[in-house]
Amino acid sequence: MVLMLLAVGASAQVSRLQGMEDVNKVTDLTLDSLDKVRQARVKPGSSRRGNNPVLFLVGNSTMRNGTLGNGNNGQWGWGYYAEDFFDKEKITVENQALGGTSSRTFYRMLWPDIRQALRPGDWVIISIGHNDNGPYDTGRARASIPGIDKDTVLHVNVQEIHKNDTTYRAEDVYSYGGYLRRFINETRAAGAFPVLMSLTPRNAWENGRVVRKVHSEWCRQVAEEEMVPYIDLNDRSATKLEGFGPEKMNYYFFGDKIHTSKFGAMMNARSAAEGIAECQHPWMAFLKSCLVNVDLPVVNVQREEGKPVVFTTGDSTVKNNDKDKDGMWGWGAVASDIFDTRKITVANCAKAGRSCRTYLNEGRWDEVYNSIRPGDYVLIQFGHNDVGAIDSLKERAAITGTADSCHVYKLKSNGKYEVVYTFGWYLRKFINDVREKGGTPILVSLTPRNIWRDGHIERRNDSYGKWYREVVEQTGVAFVDVHNITADKYDKLGEKRVAAYFNHDHTHSSLKGAKANAQSVATGLKQIHSPLADYLK
Numbered sequence: 001m002v003l004m005l006l007a008v009g010a011s012a013q014v015s016r017l018q019g020m021e022d023v024n025k026v027t028d029l030t031l032d033s034l035d036k037v038r039q040a041r042v043k044p045g046s047s048r049r050g051n052n053p054v055l056f057l058v059g060n061s062t063m064r065n066g067t068l069g070n071g072n073n074g075q076w077g078w079g080y081y082a083e084d085f086f087d088k089e090k091i092t093v094e095n096q097a098l099g100g101t102s103s104r105t106f107y108r109m110l111w112p113d114i115r116q117a118l119r120p121g122d123w124v125i126i127s128i129g130h131n132d133n134g135p136y137d138t139g140r141a142r143a144s145i146p147g148i149d150k151d152t153v154l155h156v157n158v159q160e161i162h163k164n165d166t167t168y169r170a171e172d173v174y175s176y177g178g179y180l181r182r183f184i185n186e187t188r189a190a191g192a193f194p195v196l197m198s199l200t201p202r203n204a205w206e207n208g209r210v211v212r213k214v215h216s217e218w219c220r221q222v223a224e225e226e227m228v229p230y231i232d233l234n235d236r237s238a239t240k241l242e243g244f245g246p247e248k249m250n251y252y253f254f255g256d257k258i259h260t261s262k263f264g265a266m267m268n269a270r271s272a273a274e275g276i277a278e279c280q281h282p283w284m285a286f287l288k289s290c291l292v293n294v295d296l297p298v299v300n301v302q303r304e305e306g307k308p309v310v311f312t313t314g315d316s317t318v319k320n321n322d323k324d325k326d327g328m329w330g331w332g333a334v335a336s337d338i339f340d341t342r343k344i345t346v347a348n349c350a351k352a353g354r355s356c357r358t359y360l361n362e363g364r365w366d367e368v369y370n371s372i373r374p375g376d377y378v379l380i381q382f383g384h385n386d387v388g389a390i391d392s393l394k395e396r397a398a399i400t401g402t403a404d405s406c407h408v409y410k411l412k413s414n415g416k417y418e419v420v421y422t423f424g425w426y427l428r429k430f431i432n433d434v435r436e437k438g439g440t441p442i443l444v445s446l447t448p449r450n451i452w453r454d455g456h457i458e459r460r461n462d463s464y465g466k467w468y469r470e471v472v473e474q475t476g477v478a479f480v481d482v483h484n485i486t487a488d489k490y491d492k493l494g495e496k497r498v499a500a501y502f503n504h505d506h507t508h509s510s511l512k513g514a515k516a517n518a519q520s521v522a523t524g525l526k527q528i529h530s531p532l533a534d535y536l537k
Contacts, residue, residue, distance in 0.1 A: 041069075045117030047092040053192075054092050055123040055287075056114050057082060058106060058183065060130050061099030061259060062200040062268070069095065071417040074408045075259040078200065078268035085273035090290040091123070102131040102142040103179035108171075111183065120191030123287055125272075126183050127197035127233060129215035130258060132176050141171075148177020148218045176215065180222045193283055196223040197231045197275070200268050201238035203249055203257040210238035210249075229284055231275035237268050248432060254419065262419065270294075297363060299371040301347040309345045310335075310532065311368050313359065313430070314381035316508055317447045317517070318350035328503045329514035331447070337515060337537075338522040344535040347371075355385040355396040356426035361418075365430065374438030377532050379521070380430050381482070383446030383464045384507060386423050398423040400463075402470040427471045442530065443468060445483035447517050448490065450498060450506040457490045457498065459483070480524030486517055 048054050057063055063079040066072065071080075079095030086093050096114055098106065106128060118124070132144040137156040145152050152175050157168040174182075180196060187194040198216035205211065216234040223230030241249045252264035260268060273294050276287055301309055312318050312332040322333035332348035339346055349368050351359065359365055359382070368378065388397040391409040399407065402424025409420050427443065434441035445468050451458040459465070465483065472479045490498045501513030509517060525533040 041096065042094060043117075044094065044096060044114045045119070047094050048119075049088075049092060052089075052091055053119070053121045053123060054094055054117075055082075055086065055125065056118070057093065057095045057097055058111070058114070058124060058126045059097035059128045060101050060106070061097075062130060063097035063127060064095050065099050065259060067099075069097075071262065071419075072408065072410070074254045074261065074406075074417075074419045076254075076262050076265035078260065078265045078272065081266050081269035082272065085269065085293050086290050087292050091287075097128075100131060100140070100142075101128065102144060103128050103176055103183075104132065104144045104173060105140075105142045107179050107182060111186075115186050115190065118187065118190035118192045122190070122192035123195065124183065124187045124192055125195045125197050126180065127199060127272075129176060129199050129213070129219070132215070136173055143173070144179055145173060145175040146214075147175050148180075148222055149175045150178060150181070152178070177218055177222045180219065181226065184222075184226050184228055193229075193287075195229045195231065195276075195284075195287075196220075197272065198234040200260065200264075201234050201241060203253045205246060208242075210241050212238060229279050229281035231272065231279055233268065233272055233275060236271040236275055240267060240271070244436065248436065251429070296370045297367045299347050299349055299367050301345060301371060304345060307343065307345050308375045308377065308535075309347050309371075309373070310339065310377040310379065310535070311347045311349050311371070312379045312381070313365070313368060314350040314379075314444075315354050315384050316350075316352035317384060318381055319348050320352055320508060320514075325511055326503075327511075328508040329511045331509065331514045331517035331521065334511070334514050334518050335521075338518050339535055340537050344377075350381075353385060353394075353396075354382075355398060356382040356423065356430070357386070357398045357420060358396045360426060360429070365433075369433050369437065372434060372437035372439040376437075376439040377442060378430075378434045378439055379442050379444050379480075380427065380434075381444035381446060382423075382427070383460075387463075390420055398426055400467075402427075402467050402474065423467055424471050424474070427468075428475055431471070431475050431477050440478070440531065442478045442480060442525075442532065443472065444480045444521065444524075447507075447509065448483055448487040450502045452495045455491075455495070457487050457495075459487055478528055478530055480521060480528065480530075482517060482520045482524060485520040485523050489516060489520070 045054055057079045062077055064077040065075040069077055069080055077097060079097050083093040098110060131142055134143045135141060136143050136154060138159045141158045145154055154173040156171055156173055158171050160167050160169055184194045196219050198219045199213055201210050212234055216232060220230050252261060252267060254261035273291055277291055277294050317330055318332040319330040320328040322329050330350060332350050335346045351364060385396050386398050387400060390397045392412045395411050395413055399420055399422040401422050403422050404425060406419050406421045408417055410417050431441040446464055448457050501510055501516055503510040522536050
């Protein structure tokens with residue numbers, strides 16, 4: 001079927017057919033100039049190592065956000081993290097996606113350079129369609145015809161507004177499926193392998209489920225007809241989000257209902273890798289052999305039947321060198337002094353020098369989260385490293401306070417961008433994650449420092465103490481106030497005697513101090529009548 005849309009003249013009003021409306025009313029990023037795009041991204045094929053293949057990614061802002069794709073607006077596309085799942089010695093990944101493109105505009109403006117770079121044995125993942133709605137011939141003129149009909153074509157004169165005048169460019173517009181077939185056929189003609197992948201999910205719910213766009217079904221149908229691999233990224237990630245629920249789902253997006261935060265981009269990249277690993281199409285053997293890091297990271301803990309695990313998370317006051325009896329110790333290393341290990345297994349997952357922010361960014365929290373089973377306990381103790389420089393020096397501080405707020409920072413160490421949240425936001429995330437997995441979170445205040453004033457050890461109840469209690473009020477989490485329990489002990493002992501409880505400086509504990517803090521944990525669990533107290537010696 002041939003449709004025709006003509007402009008009567010430069011001064012005439014252009015009539016047009018409307019594409020599908022975006023039900024979420026999302027405003028995507030404006031397509032950047034091609035000159036900027038080509039300067040900001042690698043030339044297609046330039047990452048190739050020797051005769052190794054290249055995996056090209058074709059998509060829009062959900063795959064690559066903005067011209068640079070570097071998260072400077074707090075939004076990330078999953079293509080940024082895709083390379084984390086492939087062995088660079090076997091294949092290189094090039095994220096050639098661009099925000100604001102549709103299957104139509106990508107094919108016309110960006111695909112020719114990729115097509116020219118394709119070599120036999122290369123791979124192309126095509127995941128595009130969020131922008132295939134709207135006008136056909138004015139504005140951004142990026143809509144494709146809904147559906148997958150092979151024969152439908154729309155002849156349009158596209159209005160192009162320049163600085164001094166308006167011109168019109170003739171263009172044939174095809175169906176969404178028509179553009180997918182062009183990507184597939186031209187990839188095959190170059191001896192490369194096309195893979196169709198459905199869109200990323202949006203933050204839209206209907207009848208208790210995340211909405212699936214119809215493009216996923218169109219994509220599947222084309223893949224079946226053309227006998228190419230198909231991966232339902234939309235359903236795979238949407239199923240995960242449904243398990244999290246609407247509240248947690250919000251932090252997988254940033255700024256709107258379609259563009260992902262770092263968390264969402266990383267989840268979608270993992271979903272894509274998982275989909276490749278499980279795809280049974282005969283083509284996929286080589287690409288599957290290139291995958292790495294697909295298995296979820298977990299804590300190496302030896303579980304015993306009938307015994308829950310108590311995970312301790314935190315900084316050097318929880319886990320330190322923990323070897324030399326005269327060295328520095330964290331109380332988690334001596335947790336067996338207070339817990340009956342015949343009844344419960346202790347997994348000390350803390351790491352020296354970490355703040356709640358860096359503990360999350362380094363993937364340490366993910367290891368704990370992925371390891372939690374119903375009935376487990378997680379002790380969450382941060383604070384010593386959570387105040388200070390945010391975007392310089394060690395770049396580990398959170399924004400002070402507990403508000404539900406954040407800010408995009410450019411880090412001085414590497415020029416990369418990061419969305420940094422408040423101290424309370426990170427704690428609430430940890431708490432909610434534990435509950436989601438069926439575990440019991442317990443918030444533990446930071447250990448006191450060996451700083452004295454007027455005969456009393458320092459108390460930080462007007463900063464961290466205040467923030468802990470605000471989080472307790474906000475979440476209802478169980479709270480063990482080690483800070484004040486230990487400080488009360490030290491006030492009674494006096495400054496001279498307490499010196500033996502520290503090592504190296506005013507923060508890090510000696511073995512004696514670690515044991516004292518562990519006993520404070522036990523005392524606190526009893527005081528709040530925690531079920532975990534049943535596992536104490």
